[in-house]
Every structure is written in structure tokens, then in C-alpha cells.
Amino acid sequence: MSLPRIGVVIVTMGTRPRELEDLLASVDKQDVPAARVVLVGNATSLDDVATDATRIPLDENLGCPGGRNVGLELLRDSGDVDVVVELDDDGLLIADDVFRRVQRLFAEDPKLGIVGFRVADEDGCTERRWVPRLRADDPMRGGPVTAFLGGGHAFSMPMLRQTGLWPAEFFFGHEESDLAWRALDAGWEIRYVPELVLQHPRTSPARHAVYYRFTARNRVWLARRRLPVPLIPVYLGVWITLAMLRMRSLTGLKAWWGGFAEGVRTSCGTRAPMSWRTVWRMTRLGRPPVL
Template identity: 25%
Template sequence: MDEMKLFSVIIVSYLRYKDLKECLGSIVNHLAAPEHSEIIVIDNAGTDECRNICEQFPVKYINAGTNLGVSGGRNLGIKMSKGDLLFFIDDDAEAATLYFDRLIRDRLKPPAGILAFKVLNYQTGKPNPGELPFRGKNYKAINSSRLVSYFVGAAFALDRSLADEIGGFAEDFFYGAEELEFSYRTLLHDWKIYYTPEITVLHKKSMIRTTNKTRYYHTLKNRFVAGARYLPFPYCLVNLSLWSLVMLFQSIGDRAFKEWAAGLIKGLSAFSRERRHARPLDRKTMDYLRAHEGRLWF
């Protein structure tokens, strides 16, 4: 029975000690069936302080040995976990829905392979721009369950069968656009992504990450790789041109032009290589993306 499936919580952490402690507290206090659950922390920094925090909770602590990035950390969590249902949450986020594991057991069933949640700003209780799986500011859809075309990495649930079938997260991405790449791959294999507003997660968007200029390098480079791998050429050309311009203006405001330029150069150099081995989205997947606000032209 689904109720007896082991439920794995996976947290990839990097130098956010206070946030991690609060995240773990929210998980422990909101589980409906802790006896059928496990909590795993992947420590990408490998510090004693992180280990000490984990010892205060019923947690399996894993020292990654090096910074594996978001994708590598998640993949290590998948490898070390035993659950059939996998719940990922950032270490600067908190579960806000009581018995969220019970809801995930009820909602995450084939053909749905990924469950996306309502992610809100921790301070304001309002949506963070870009942290809902809807295009633009379509916040009217925030309280409606629906099929979507991608998911947000702050928190989501994954059916292990999906990961077994399509593989883990793309480790060459390190971080930035890894959810977009995984979403394309999920849909290509005829799985679906489902959004439920019944599960709320509060995200603090730690300044450790938001002020990191290297995100321009990683995100732009990775968008070029994802676009080259999956988008039909006309969409690929327009999509990458628009994202390059948007991120250029953002980088100027953040004084990160050098990082943007490095990401553009790296992305362009990877484009032709990735295009030779591309698996463009088929007509069925393209129709799904058009019907569910997919990332095609932008």
C-alpha cells in the first residue's frame, strides 16, 4: 500500500547552519508518519558544525567530501536514500504544511513523476518572482491544482521510478537551470509534472546565494546546454537570445558583467557539441509544453 512506502526527505546543505536547523525542525514537526520516513542531509561543505546540527535530529548525515553542486548533491541523496517517494527541500526553506508527507503519498502517483508545491517568501508570505511553475506573474493560478511544465527547486517531490528510468540530475550543470533540464527529460519520457497548492513551503532565499555573482555564469551556460539538447532550432535560437539579453541587463545591475560574459562564452562553446547529440522534444512533448505554459520561446 502507498501508505507504507518509505518516504525520504533529502536536503543538500552548504554553510547555512541556522537555516538548516530551522529547516530540519520544520520537517520533523510536520511529518505524519516519521516511522515510515527518513531524513538525509548531504553536506556539500563537509563541516563539523553541520554534522553537530544533524546530530540534534533523527537525521542521516552524509559528508559529500567536496562541493558536488546542487545536481551532484541531489544525486548522492537519491543514491543514499531508500524511499520510493523522495522529497527535496533547500536548506533555507521550511515545510509549512502539517502532514505534508501524507499529501505527497496521496498525490504523487503515475503518470505524475514530479510534484511541485506552493513556494512563498518566508518574510512576506507572498510568491517569490520565478518560484512558481507558471509563466510571468500568473499568480491567479496559485491555488489551483494543475499539470505544469516544470518545477521549482526550492522544494519538490519525486517518484524514484522516474529517477530510475531517466537518470538523476545533470551533474555537468552544477547549479542553475538543472530543474529545467530535468523537466524536459521527464516530459520526453511521458511522465507528467503536477502542481498542488495543498503543500506550502516558505523560502528565505539566503543572501549567501542571491549575492553570488557566479550564478550568472552557471545559469546562462546551463540554459545554452539545455536549449541545445532539447529545443527545436527556431525555439532554441529565440529562447537563448532572449535569455542572454535578460541576464545581461540583470548582470549589469548586479555588477556581474564578467560572469555573464564568461557564461555566454562557455555556453556558445558548448552549443555545437551539445547540438550534435541533441534529442529535440517530440511533437507530443511540444504540445504538452504549449498547453501548460512551457519554456519554449522564453
């Protein structure tokens, strides 16, 4: 059995130097070395980072998906790797066999497109929002799913060549859903593998000032891009209701509705809705594309 070559992409803004140093060390200690590691600096020079990785400093902040695309394009065009592992710059691989396990998973299943890692905090706990399924009571239950976490995952390079890369225009928020839905629609499998662990500090996505605006805007864009027409109002209605029930900030409320309006009035990019067959497949996997 031929084992795939592993590549790694990490995007940083240079604001977490100690965490990035620890992450790079955890990548270096893997018992199967990466064929190539790419470090992308979103609006940062990377001059102070001590690493043998390929460094790509960017003059502007392209957002997480845009920055990741820079690294993915380099690896895709080089032909050096078959599987790409992407990691948050404040994450940490606590085991040294992660890449070996990833290799085996992709070698054994040619239709495997995405492997999602389990994210755990410093105490080893996995928050419910980090489990990529609606029934999130058991974070150790792996298997086929319809979503994955952006903090730690692996992509099949043949899948990326077929489906395309991250939606860079999203900048922050729901880019994982856009890519996951495209992968499922193209017939690829997404698998949650809880034995693959990325340690990540407990944080709230709302710590980002643009969280509410981008969350609302990108949900509208996602629906307009990827859903059959009858499901668009259903999806948006569900998420308007949930957002209003969860909202605890007047500032956040104003930003959320501003983002929603932006999503309605601005271009969502190329529309390529999923097939009804994919809708049914996602429903059978436990998460229809309206939740």
C-alpha cells in the same frame, strides 16, 4: 490503495546551522514519518548537526544538483522509498501534513512524476518568480505545469529510474529545467500543488557570485541538450534579449557573456532532444520551450 514510502534529501554547506536545525525539526514533526532522511554535506563534515538522519559528508562542493544526486543514489539503490522529497536547507515545512498529502497525490496518479511545492516567504507571500508558469498572477492556481522550483518538491522514484537524476555538471542554475523537460518527454506529469508550502526567506539568486556566469552557460547547455535544432536559436535569442533588458550591472554583463561563450564552446553532455510531441504538449500547458 497502497501508499508510497517517503524519503527526504537535504543538501547543506553548513553555513545555515539554525535554519537547518529548524528544517530537520519540521521534517520530524510530519504526521507521516519519512522512511529515511538523508543529509548531504557539500564540503562540510556535518559533525555539529544533531540528527538521526543518514549523514553523508563530502570532501568537495558538488553543487546543489551534484550533492542531491548523492542522496538520491543512496535512496534509489537502497529500495527503501518510492517518493523523494527534496528541501532547501533554509526552507521550513510549516504544516505537519505535507508528507501525507504527497503520499496521496502519488498514490492516486501513477503517471505523476514531480510535485512542486509553493514557496512562500516569512509573511506568507509568494513572489512571481516562484510560480512555475508564465501567468503568475495567482500563486494559488495549481495543476499541470512544465516546471517546478528546486527549493521544495517531490519526485517519483520510478520516474527517476527512467529519466536519470540531476545534471550534476550544471552545478547551479537551470538544473530543474533539464530534469523537468526529460520528465515531460518521457510522459510523466509535473503538478504544481500550492497547498504544499515551503517557507523560504526572500532572497535573490544573484546573491551568488557565479549566478550570471552559470545562468548563461547552463541555458546554452540546456538548449543544446534538450531542444530540437530549429528551436535552439529561438530559445537563446529570447533569453539573450530578456537578459540584456534586465541587466543592471557591468560586472554581471561581463560574467553573463563569459558564461554564454563557455556554454557554446564546451561540451554540453549527451544530446537527447525532446520530441515535437513534447514541444506541443508544453505549448498546450502554457509554456512552450522557448520561454
